[in-house]
Amino acid sequence: MSTADRYAHRKVNATIVLTDPQGKPLAGRPVTVQQRAHVFGFGCTAPDMGEEASETRELWTQLFDTATLAFYWGRYEPIQGVTDRERVMHSAHWLANRGVRLKGHPLVWHTVKAPWVDDLPLSDAEELLRGRIRREVSDFAGIVDSWDAINEVVIMPDFVNEPDGIKNAITRICAKKGRVAMVALAVEEARSQNPEAQLILNDFDLGPRYESLVEEVLAAGIKIDAIGLQSHMHKGFRGEEQLNDICNRFARFGLPLHWTETTILSGDLMPSDIEDLNDYVVADWPSTAEGEARQAEEIVRHYSTLVAHPAVESITYWGFDDGGAWLGAPVGFLREDGTQKPSYSALRDLIRGEWWLDSAELVTDSEGRIFFDAFAGSFDVISGESHVTVDLPAGPAQVEMMFPS
Template structure:
């Protein structure tokens, strides 16, 4: 008998349906419907304008977790003038539809606020601390998960200005050190939302990032998850490499979030390119052969990561080609708005193989029903009343009152 590679994702629940007095109700017909996974299947969301209604419906047919952009340079392009209203509307729209939210990122040396760069470091640091506190406080209750700091491994070395001058965040990190910079982000965010999930995120999946995580934890800094980026513009990593990365970072005992995932449906980026940002071409179309490859690889990628017990979430980076990072054909939706084969292939997993379709059941003589499915949130409907329950991984027993 073949072992179930997803057994650690499943709930085996015994649910007792009761009346208002707590008495079991035997012979009660109920409909059980899954409404969310415990595992975070995420993606950057489409725009909220009316033209994107079809795209939003496709998005919601696949994902239940959204990463919202809080890049300082775009969120506050002019000092004191923010995109708070716009982001708040997006967050409220998504949350009202049961979507879990994450903000990205609170601290990063790229897409930074240029008006901060010329300021003295002590002034820049106070502004950065205030920016972190403001965003976390403003969105507390809506956004309780944050990529607190992004790409710290290269942060003190990064130069992207035309004259070679380091930006303020880079200079700050070089002056303070990587670990104190992480502490700054975590401490300020935690001060405004003590229960927030705060993630250390990086694209460097090698020894330098492992060392940073070790130093951060040794310093007593409380990070809640390790973020791992995987923009596979040069080709799919493969199962062996994915498992190797997971094993190396799982040793820290923290959940792993694959925070940024992309797979191409067109020509791959040449292998000799170092920084992905350096590859710029006029036209980078999706192709029939590329779409077939993307569909096959996305199944392999998600199947491998969901099978690893340390992985808690996967976020696909760029839902459609119209807004794909670097103009690459990495989206799941074509420029004309139609789904690629990768969308359907992933949907067959997330809302098919790993999902419980609505099922009609009848409570036994003790008022119980038994449920085996991927853990998550479920709606129990008796026709006259309904309840929503969170069913955890493993064995679970609970009572649900469903008044007649």
């Protein structure tokens, strides 16, 4: 398959017909077509909203069109009844006003949970969890309509990180109810507040246990909208063969695949014998010139492979810059001082270059038609002082637009 052909399923083959108000084709009319957005979700964790981060936000918006907002229960509601709603809502509106699509992460997780729930009777803890789900989905409906409904449920009933090993309320609820019932809890409560929400089952376990869970969830009639696949590649890039194998194994369920958490290092790799990434603790983990060159190459390979796979609907990178990055790992597109690594321009050359219609100058034929191929998305069609915005999905599309004669 040629390089051009590998993305054919992502492209719209557009025919736009320009007419005057009476329906007469406008022949010989100069037209400019400019892309506004992709159908495919190119995402990242939401940018810092601090005043000092304005330049970082500008670089973020020049690259990504989808943001993941943090809704970790333990941070969102550190004290019962005291939430971070105002700050998160401000971030959500700032991004949405710039055309950024939003996802919340996560509604249910056994880590970064609210510690004040742990000592309560399980029945009370479960009711609070249900109420937390309903509250967040209801409060943000219409602006955040996509959610990681439940995170890492494969290990949830067995998870131990408390001193006495038994106090984690979310783990204990899951152990009592079972994994499938826990997924049902998250999905049903979220749907009760936003029936049209996109709800994602998300996990870092990309092996048979997760496949079995997906099978069981679907067999139980639980409606999930996408399968989330995490890939923190702190021990090295997975490579094209492994990425395609993972996609093929999960594509069999007939649901879109979201690569929800991607990281690729620009510094020394984590030792291969480390099992839990959280166990690797170092005083300093710098980005290096050699690592940055490697990261740029691997970013291109990773995105090119996943965008080429027809089951993949979105990719979310986990950490735009190295300041405050997860585990202190050098994974961002910007160094701690805010300067760009080679990976930034490498990915931008794909998302806003090879995969983007920046500006096409066309002229209508005798039947008022223009033709163009581009990655599916939203486009401005401009002629003279007038313009029309149109959303075009992948495949052949013919649209008629009325312009002043």
